Amino acid sequence: MSRPKLAYLTGEYPRASDTFIQREVAALRAMGHEVLTCSIRTTGAEHLVGPEQRAEHAQTFKVLEACRAPLRLLRAHARCLRSPSRYLRALALAWRTAPKGLKGRVYNLIYFAEAGVLADHLAAAGVQHLHNHIAKASCTVAMLASELSGIPYSFTIHGPDIFFEPHHWRIDEKTRRAQFVACISAYCRAQLMCFADAADWPKLRIVHCGIDPERYAPAAQSGQSLLFVGRLAGVKGVPVLLRALADLAPRHPDLRLRLIGDGPERGALERKAAELGLTQRVEFLGYRSQAEVAEALSAADIFVLPSFAEGVPVVLMEAMAAQLPVVTTRIAGVPELVEHGASGLLVPPGEAGALAAALDSLLSDPDARRRMGAAGRAKVIAEFDIKTEAAKLSALFSEGSA
Incomplete structure (x- = not known):
């Protein structure tokens, strides 16, 4: 043809x-x-x-x-x-x-x-x-x-x-x-x-x-590691994530957050992390190659994307292909990808308390993380x-x- x-x-x-x-x-x-x-x-x-x-x-x-x-x-x-x-x-x-x-x-x-x-x-x-x-x-x-x-x-x-x-x-x-x-x-x-x-x-x-699901190896899901991948701009809601992380820190002393991406608000976000006492818990990695992103996904336990506005984020597909449970916001086309309670958790945008509660529930439940990760990968293979x-x-x- x-x-x-x-x-x-x-x-x-x-x-x-x-x-x-x-x-x-x-x-x-x-x-x-x-x-x-x-x-x-x-x-x-x-x-x-x-x-x-x-x-x-x-x-x-x-x-x-x-x-x-x-x-x-x-x-x-x-x-x-x-x-x-x-x-x-x-x-x-x-x-x-x-x-x-x-x-x-x-x-x-x-x-x-x-x-x-x-x-x-x-x-x-x-x-x-x-x-x-x-x-x-x-x-x-x-x-x-x-x-x-x-x-x-x-x-x-x-x-x-x-x-x-x-x-x-x-x-x-x-x-x-x-x-x-x-x-x-x-x-x-x-x-x-x-x-x-x-x-x-x-x-x-x-x-x-x-995405190509075969590029992503199953994630570890055995620790307290959060991963965010995205542009460091206001629309991605990273300040909300930092506030949620500060709330969670007393209950999860080993909790860590890695952020892959760059953008106009990186400096302000680094200062915000320092103000919240999160310097030792948060790592800003800048842009990374596709292979490096896949490697970071395989080393994480939960993927989090607290955006205020999105289409259908490809990075969520990547995380789900790596069998990571995802916590993200109930906006736009996201619910067409992430089914609440099945492949991840959906929270209202801009609400640090709701985001912290969702993350807390998954951090405390390894079985739920594994179940949601498997469901997420199946969804991506079937439709994305x-x-x-x-x-x-x-x-x-x-x-x-x-």
Whole structure:
């Protein structure tokens, strides 16, 4: 069976915090797709933490970098102008879908300039379908590049932040023009249905982000070790976790917390841990490679993610694949992955007392930890295996090229 040649675009690729995109690309390649990777910005060195990221970074087309060469920018748009009607339609689309105000118009014209360079690159490479992850600025570029080149496009929508400003990012128009939209959960699809025209609802397909369960060895589950993996930003709720840890410390003298990830609030969180007397209990490890994350999961006893807003966190899938019981918040699409009392415990977001109580119950019950860990792994294998989810995407790509 012939597989269409694909291009993947996102704002910054590869990133240590977006390994699910790398896994998806790798799975599609394993199925026989040729996949070109494209990134609007050049990835920062802090994200190139493993061989997978470095290899992908080396072969990824950087759009802004190409745009900074004036002759390349002009030649790309000159080639796009060979179809003047298509060029003018794309320019009108950029103007019409711009956010309100002068700044919004200027930004969309910048996106149009980027789209011309991307469209030229894709056409020269013989790409048959363009797919975007994260439906913000990079998806605007994808929509405009599709209009300029005639190459169909689709996108994966994650949330939750895209739904904070749906009109700003014109997810209605992006959906209308897309061949299909991959929604990472039923909750995500329902949110998009609030803004997309009802005529476009059949395009909205649930395709989970996924992992390879075989990469994760069963966790130890015999001690008092907590693990958090995520960006150190306010949305992840780490201050709530630190307060819960301080509450638990008197009852669990051996309790320790390791945090993998980095971000704008790391310094403040390190100071907060010190204020709470947790310096000897908390270890900030920064970004780690996929292999190092898998190793940390196998050494932990409970995985905890106290976020205020999420889609369906891939790191929860990884923890569950490692047979770790998880404690996380009852938000968005999380309950579609974690069943309360079966594979983990769900708590209200922002409530340190509830988080501490949930952790206390699991720390005191090794049998419950083992039972939930086994149930979690079974759930991930059944519904969140990257091979299965990539096959769904491949079928959608192939439908459009038939």
